[in-house]
Amino acid sequence: MAEGDKRATAHRRHRHGRGETARTRRWEAATYWPLTVIAFLFLVAYTFQVIGDLQGAWRVATLTVIRLAWVVFAVDYLVRLILSSPRPRWFRTHLFDLAVVLIPALRPVRLLGALTRITSFTRTAGSSLRAKLLIYGTGAALLLIWQTALVVLEAERRAPGASIRSFGDALWWAFCTVTTVGYGDYVPVTAAGRTFAVLLMVGGVVLVGLIVASFSSWVVERATRGHAEQQPATRADVDRIIAALNARPGDTPPHPR
Structure with missing residues (x-):
């Protein structure tokens, strides 16, 4: 078996050991960049809200972006959990993903992964x-x-x-x-x-x-x-x-x- 094939096989076994399936991988591939953009918008909205000490309509706008970002990340987590198999193993090996949903400050960390990709x-x-x-x-x-x-x-x-x-x-x-x-x-x-x-x-x-x-x-x-x-x-x-x-x-x- 070629070296590249061996590495690909080992990578698939590793991801399967984390409870990931072909459906979760397709979902992650389809949502990676949209979620990255949403993480960036969350950071921008929160920055403007705090630095500008916004009130009125502007504060409503930034809060809407922040709350929509939370909803999107929560839905993404639930979908990947539903598509995984076995689900308890996926849950145990993806605790950081749960932390990203629960702790808003962690969402911009996704931007670092995007930087290493490009x-x-x-x-x-x-x-x-x-x-x-x-x-x-x-x-x-x-x-x-x-x-x-x-x-x-x-x-x-x-x-x-x-x-x-x-x-x-x-x-x-x-x-x-x-x-x-x-x-x-x-x-x-x-x-x-x-x-x-x-x-x-x-x-x-x-x-x-x-x-x-x-x-x-x-x-x-x-x-x-x-x-x-x-x-x-x-x-x-x-x-x-x-x-x-x-x-x-x-x-x-x-x-x-």
């Missing part, structure tokens, strides 16, 4: 994975800062004794918090603001670590370039060597990637 990384499997991790890490950090700034501003701007009263203040505070600088010039005073501050601290530590690890991996690859004999073999390399050793005379050896 960006081409074709040099090596390692560089492709590293580039995707870097995009997810950097993009998730920026989304986390932006979303948290919006939520905290909405919670703090009218609270007694609050120091965060504009989006500029909230954004500055979010950057200081996620990088663990913590100047202390702006501090949330509400329970909601402090709760999101804790989430921002935890998420910031994880995401900054991911970015640093990806950058370190890139530096190591650059430093070892030209020293192929010192590079570690992957599991796929070992499998190809074993297959070549076990091949009978006259068999076609596996083609390298």
Whole structure:
């Protein structure tokens, strides 16, 4: 069996093990980009609503977009659950999809997946994975800062004794918090603001670590370039060597990637 066929077979087995069926895959393929656009519209509507402190007809318009986005994501989740088999396995392996429905702030994360799809990384499997991790890490950090700034501003701007009263203040505070600088010039005073501050601290530590690890991996690859004999073999390399050793005379050896 060709290497590409083996990878495709392994991918199908993996997805089947997650409870996904041919119908769920067709549904996901058909709805991927529409849901991505809706996630973007949700982020834009929520941003305008909070920064502009909208009232009247404009607030009704942004709230309509936000609520329609929730309905669409909820329907998408239910349809995929109904089309899956077995459903309990799909439910257990797609808890993040449920979180996206329940937590509106997670919906824009879908934009990061779209970015990795439209960006081409074709040099090596390692560089492709590293580039995707870097995009997810950097993009998730920026989304986390932006979303948290919006939520905290909405919670703090009218609270007694609050120091965060504009989006500029909230954004500055979010950057200081996620990088663990913590100047202390702006501090949330509400329970909601402090709760999101804790989430921002935890998420910031994880995401900054991911970015640093990806950058370190890139530096190591650059430093070892030209020293192929010192590079570690992957599991796929070992499998190809074993297959070549076990091949009978006259068999076609596996083609390298």
